[in-house]
Amino acid sequence: MFDAILSSIPEPDARTAARCQELLDAKTKPRGSLGRLEELACRFAALTGKPVPPLPAKAVVVMAADHGVVEEGVSAYPAEVTGQMVANFARGGAAINVLARQVGARVEVVDVGVRYPVEGLEGVKVRRVGPGTANFTRGPAMTREQAEAALAVGVEVAQRLADEGVGLVGLGEMGIGNTTASSALTCVFTGLPPEVVVGRGTGVDDAGLARKVEAVRRGLEVNRPEAARPLEALAKVGGFELAGLAGVALGAASRRVPVMMDGFIASVAGLVAARLCPRVTPYLLASHLSVEVGHARVLEQLGQRPLLDLGLRLGEGSGAALAFGLVDAALRVLHEMATFTGAGVTDIPPPVR
Numbered sequence: 001m002f003d004a005i006l007s008s009i010p011e012p013d014a015r016t017a018a019r020c021q022e023l024l025d026a027k028t029k030p031r032g033s034l035g036r037l038e039e040l041a042c043r044f045a046a047l048t049g050k051p052v053p054p055l056p057a058k059a060v061v062v063m064a065a066d067h068g069v070v071e072e073g074v075s076a077y078p079a080e081v082t083g084q085m086v087a088n089f090a091r092g093g094a095a096i097n098v099l100a101r102q103v104g105a106r107v108e109v110v111d112v113g114v115r116y117p118v119e120g121l122e123g124v125k126v127r128r129v130g131p132g133t134a135n136f137t138r139g140p141a142m143t144r145e146q147a148e149a150a151l152a153v154g155v156e157v158a159q160r161l162a163d164e165g166v167g168l169v170g171l172g173e174m175g176i177g178n179t180t181a182s183s184a185l186t187c188v189f190t191g192l193p194p195e196v197v198v199g200r201g202t203g204v205d206d207a208g209l210a211r212k213v214e215a216v217r218r219g220l221e222v223n224r225p226e227a228a229r230p231l232e233a234l235a236k237v238g239g240f241e242l243a244g245l246a247g248v249a250l251g252a253a254s255r256r257v258p259v260m261m262d263g264f265i266a267s268v269a270g271l272v273a274a275r276l277c278p279r280v281t282p283y284l285l286a287s288h289l290s291v292e293v294g295h296a297r298v299l300e301q302l303g304q305r306p307l308l309d310l311g312l313r314l315g316e317g318s319g320a321a322l323a324f325g326l327v328d329a330a331l332r333v334l335h336e337m338a339t340f341t342g343a344g345v346t347d348i349p350p351p352v353r
């Protein structure tokens, strides 16, 4: 089903990136002095195929779903909060609504499997694959068909956004219990044990942390997910929002749209997409480093360095929205800064290559 999408993801264009770097080197600044902003501009050039990419229209996709594993006492909050927060997103009152307004990004909220939904919300796309996943300590979280259906929702949302002119997509999520599912997937794809990967999520105490480690350990023992079978692993110990966001990454990359990951959960979704289709990897940008301990391990696997380190552990796409501001800054430099020649500033000769 995904073969056509997977083979249609274009490779980044190194020559366009080199042209972008030449243009940056002609700007009135010591060479390389805008550091990672220069890298970011060149990455956009490589991905979009344009040496001076236009400032992109931006969207954060917030996928929401629930997790059967919450029965094991792994979150500081009850499952009801997932649906209640979806209502908050719909009213524009959540952190992501505020941070998206700050950078002029739209927020697309998708219910891919909320257990206790608030019905009749305006602006929420309802694409429920199930009423939350099953408890993965007792068997698979979902069927392979459900994993594929949730992936397809994400692909469809991302491709529609691209058709509407969106040129940068952020991955956001909401799902009580989803740091437990994300930890299980991190164990699968890194080979690390649960004690190293599991963190406190919304803020569980020491007893909650111990229950979480044990739930991940049992989930791996009961389901035996394998890194070499990423779709099965996603079905066995993943979540509907994780699958949906992996689909968003694939759909965006298929349209040459860069993807800004958020914290731990959104980055695990990025890692799932990369394992399903390695060609997506260069499209994945790391916005920030979450407090959640497993996040650094996931970014290591993706070969990504986060742009920001603000002590965030919220999710919702909050860090992605904040990093959108850096993308605009990097691209504005390309568009608006004067050159040495234009401004009559003395440059040093370029190195002989």
Ligand SMILES: O=C(O)c1ccc[n+]([C@@H]2O[C@H](COP(=O)([O-])O)[C@@H](O)[C@H]2O)c1
Pocket: 074, 075, 076, 077, 173, 174, 175, 176, 177, 178, 179, 180, 200, 201, 202, 203, 204, 262, 263, 264, 265, 266, 290, 291, 292, 295, 312, 313, 314, 315, 316
């Ligand atoms: O983005 C992160 O790194 C992050 C770290 C910890 C918690 N969260 C958010 O908190 C919820 C999951 O936490 P928990 O404890 O219920 O597994 C979910 O809605 C996430 O958006 C998000």
Ligand SMILES: Cc1cc2nc[nH]c2cc1C
Pocket: 077, 081, 085, 173, 174, 175, 202, 314, 315, 316
């Ligand atoms: C209130 C609340 C808001 C959130 N946003 C993302 N995850 C969340 C978890 C809780 C508990």
